[in-house]
Amino acid sequence: MNPTDIGVEIENAFPLVSMPENSDLSFHSKGCHDCDEIREDLEYYRDKEISGEVIRLVQRYLSTLSAKATCWILPHYLRFCLTPEAEYNRMETEFLIYALGPTEEFQEETLNRLSLLNQIQILCLIHFLEWCFNQEYWKDYCPEELDRGIRLLRSALDSR
Ligand SMILES: [Zn+2]
Numbered sequence: 001m002n003p004t005d006i007g008v009e010i011e012n013a014f015p016l017v018s019m020p021e022n023s024d025l026s027f028h029s030k031g032c033h034d035c036d037e038i039r040e041d042l043e044y045y046r047d048k049e050i051s052g053e054v055i056r057l058v059q060r061y062l063s064t065l066s067a068k069a070t071c072w073i074l075p076h077y078l079r080f081c082l083t084p085e086a087e088y089n090r091m092e093t094e095f096l097i098y099a100l101g102p103t104e105e106f107q108e109e110t111l112n113r114l115s116l117l118n119q120i121q122i123l124c125l126i127h128f129l130e131w132c133f134n135q136e137y138w139k140d141y142c143p144e145e146l147d148r149g150i151r152l153l154r155s156a157l158d159s160r
Contacts, residue, residue: 006131007082013124014075019046020068027066027113034064042069050076052085052092059095063106067116074121078128090137097132097142100125101149111156119160126153 001009019025025042026035038061045054050073058065058073065073080086081093102110114122132138133146 001127001131001134003082003131006127007079009124009127010075010078010082013120014078016075017072019072020066024066025069027064027109034061037061038064050080052080052083052089055080055086055092056089059092062095062099063102063109063113065113067113070113071116074117074125078124081128093132093138094142097129097138097145097149100129101142101145101147101152103148107152110152114153114156119157122153122157122160126150126157129153 019042022039022043023029025039026032028035030036038058041057041061045057048054055077058077062070077092077096081096086092099110114125117125129146129149133143133150138146
């Protein structure tokens, strides 16, 4: 799959959605330091453009987001991963690959986070990871995470 094909698939599968209410942004609603922090940080960007700056803020917090916030950020995040800026930095894509292909202890939580995505979106994420896997850099750099992610997403697809 070439960049144009995956770009078109992302456009179709992940239309932009608005940011959830503040209390719905984080995995834990309150009393957790990381979650409190990401809610506060993201609130600043409500109704603003989701630039690379925001993606780089979110990248470290991907495993702190709620299922609703995941639905909100993924359309922006996936589009961003296809830009020259992402190709140059690599970090943003790397964090997404890690978030989608966690070790076994975090897999249930990850499935929970992806629980509001539909079948077409899960399939698109599989294709995104396959697209990464077809690139020499990612294939050499994190083959295990890519493989884990693809297997986890396939299991999510089977349960839908
Ligand atoms: Zn938390």
